[in-house]
Amino acid sequence: MLRSVILAASRSSRIERLVETAPLTRDVVRRFVAGSTVDDALLVTSELVTNGLAVSLDYLGEDTETPEQAAATRDEYLRLLSALRAGELTPAAEVSVKLSALGQRFDEKLAYEHARAICTAATEAGTTVTLDAEDHTTTDSTLDILTKLRADFPTTGAVLQAYLRRTEADCRELATAGSRVRLCKGAYKEPESVAFQSNLDVDKSFVRCLNILMSGDGYPMMATHDPRLIAIGEDRARWFDRSPDEFEFQLLYGVRPEEQARLAAEGYTVRVYTPFGDQWYAYLMRRLAERPANVAFFARALRSK
């Protein structure tokens, strides 16, 4: 119920204005977002890398409505990749891209061409691109674009959402040699016809999908903060004899940093998904919607200021 309300609010421009101007909001945002500019992103990335963590940088923004905005997003990624290269932060840092920020909703071909430009720059910088998963109406289009990109850029990463009923089948398709697949629970409000609704069903689906990816030939990237699922991931890595360079854990910037450090100290590859940019509203609202406990976390952060 609370999740639905917050996810509905994440698409309201009126509530967006209210949240953006609320006292202390900016300070709380800084706990989850690396800053506004490429320089901010670079600073946070180099701190994380120094601490033995890998990074995936996300330039915030989604549901772009004009070709000009889509081109501006592409250009920011190109600037970011050239700065990462100059700062010798690749291959530890890669980028995550939302196709909707590149124009997918109004011109799929344009989004594909911009994604290609980003993949080309990433290859030149010696690193990789992962295509974020968005709501289920975009899944087919995103996986089609992924297939086309992988023909020339085979390391392009996919993201699959365990809450979608189709995902087990998608895992089977993608658990092939060289295939990088991030598995997450899924962050959008989806109807029962396409997605599991209860936490337990989503968790069970996550484990089924994880088994497929871990027993397959690809490179699983396990994206969760859930202690129980992380423990299952550690167990499956042992069971399927995967060494630390044959899979990775991924967590979000600002969420469970002590667990990020613990996993890295255990010798696992840990990648921190690190967003930056001014368009943080929808991203932050999805983090709050994930669980009522996260709203409490947000409230505590506000109180502690």
Ligand code: FAD
């Ligand atoms: P939850 O069910 O939210 O939480 C499970 C448990 O984890 C909680 O009970 C608590 O013990 C612990 N926990 C969770 N949050 C906190 C916190 N803030 N502080 C302390 N403990 C906490 N979704 C997409 O739809 N598309 C994407 O492309 C995508 N990419 C992602 C990339 C990464 C690296 C990560 C980590 C997530 C991504 N997500 C994406 C979001 C994901 O789908 C989930 O919405 C999000 O991760 C919350 O699910 P969870 O697995 O962390 O578990």
